[in-house]
Amino acid sequence: KAKNIGRGQIVAYTATLSTDYDKRVALEHELQFALDNHELYLEYQPIVDPRSGRAICCEALLRWRHPTLGIIPPDVFIPIAEATGLIVPIGTWVLVTACTEAMTWHSDVKLAVNLSPVQFRRGREIVDLVTRILTTTGLPPRRLDLEITESVLLDDNAATMSLLEDLRSLGVGISLDDFGTGFASLAYLNDFPFSKIKIDRKFTQDIDESPRTLAIIKGISQIARELHIERVAEGIETFAQLERVQSFGINAIQGYVFSRPVAAAVLRELIKQPILPIVGSPSTATHHT
Ligand code: C2E
Ligand code: MG
Ligand code: MG
Ligand code: MG
Numbered sequence: 537k538a539k540n541i542g543r544g545q546i547v548a549y550t551a552t553l554s555t556d557y558d559k560r561v562a563l564e565h566e567l568q569f570a571l572d573n574h575e576l577y578l579e580y581q582p583i584v585d586p587r588s589g590r591a592i593c594c595e596a597l598l599r600w601r602h603p604t605l606g607i608i609p610p611d612v613f614i615p616i617a618e619a620t621g622l623i624v625p626i627g628t629w630v631l632v633t634a635c636t637e638a639m640t641w642h643s644d645v646k647l648a649v650n651l652s653p654v655q656f657r658r659g660r661e662i663v664d665l666v667t668r669i670l671t672t673t674g675l676p677p678r679r680l681d682l683e684i685t686e687s688v689l690l691d692d693n694a695a696t697m698s699l700l701e702d703l704r705s706l707g708v709g710i711s712l713d714d715f716g717t718g719f720a721s722l723a724y725l726n727d728f729p730f731s732k733i734k735i736d737r738k739f740t741q742d743i744d745e746s747p748r749t750l751a752i753i754k755g756i757s758q759i760a761r762e763l764h765i766e767r768v769a770e771g772i773e774t775f776a777q778l779e780r781v782q783s784f785g786i787n788a789i790q791g792y793v794f795s796r797p798v799a800a801a802v803l804r805e806l807i808k809q810p811i812l813p814i815v816g817s818p819s820t821a822t823h824h825t
Contacts, residue, residue: 571622578800582594596648618654686714768786
């Protein structure tokens with residue numbers, strides 16, 4: 537196949553690569569200053585009890601308002617922050633900011649914060665950090681859920697297990713995020729002290745078409761229920777998907793059907809009332825944002 541690629545195409549291909557590479561190097565450099573320059577901010581997305589419309593929990597989601605490139609999504613800059621170690625100070629800022637914000641909700645609604653595997657590779661630091669932030673912000677531990685992905689578990693089971701247990705004994709919840717996307721096996725549900733699993737959007741997306749996916753979600757949900765683990769379906773976008781998942785033991789829904797991630801001030805108002813699902817196409821609905 538290679539001989540069919542003309543010279544111009546190779547030049548264009550190389551140019552794209554170097555552009556992406558340059559862009560990453562530039563971002564890597566600029567991310568160092570983003571925190572001090574107040575370019576990072578959080579949005580919050582409610583996780584809703586579909587029967588009452590009440591927000592049970594709200595997830596803090598990090599954004600970077602770059603001075604020239606505009607808003608950069610976390611999928612782009614978190615890997616850079618992890619590779620450079622910047623995720624450690626950034627992650628601390630996220631926890632402090634989100635816990636402080638959650639205190640202004642004046643309700644029992646929980647706060648979910650994502651933790652990077654990098655934050656778990658520093659021994660007891662994460663436990664001490666969470667302890668300190670709960671004390672300084674006054675957030676009751678039962679209102680905090682820490683979200684981790686299975687990549688945290690792959691590192692070193694014995695060490696990770698003891699950190700997770702220490703965190704649980706502070707009274708905070710531990711959620712297994714993006715369940716179903718990687719190697720996370722059912723054994724993890726038994727071995728680690730999770731209070732919640734979040735079934736990934738990749739699964740919930742095609743429940744309309746695929747009876748197999750439907751069966752898998754149903755099964756996972758039933759097992760989790762028997763282990764007294766809460767079940768959240770992520771990425772529910774349509775009313776049809778909402779009706780589907782509600783019938784099989786999912787306690788809570790996070791998705792555009794209820795709300796996109798919104799600014800802190802918008803969320804504070806949003807969670808005062810039951811949130812109605814958006815009937816029709818959520819991609820055209822803008823009333824929450
Ligand atoms: P996540 O923790 O799985 O967060 C859920 C993601 O799904 C969010 O993307 C959210 O906006 C998106 N989402 C929710 N409902 C829907 C829906 O109905 N449809 C679609 N298409 N998407 C939906 P976001 O905000 O872009 O964040 C992406 C990922 O970045 C997060 O995935 C998380 O892994 C990471 N992340 C975000 N904030 C932080 C943070 O403060 N620290 C760390 N370590 N990671 C973070
Ligand atoms: Mg998450
Ligand atoms: Mg997720
Ligand atoms: Mg994710």
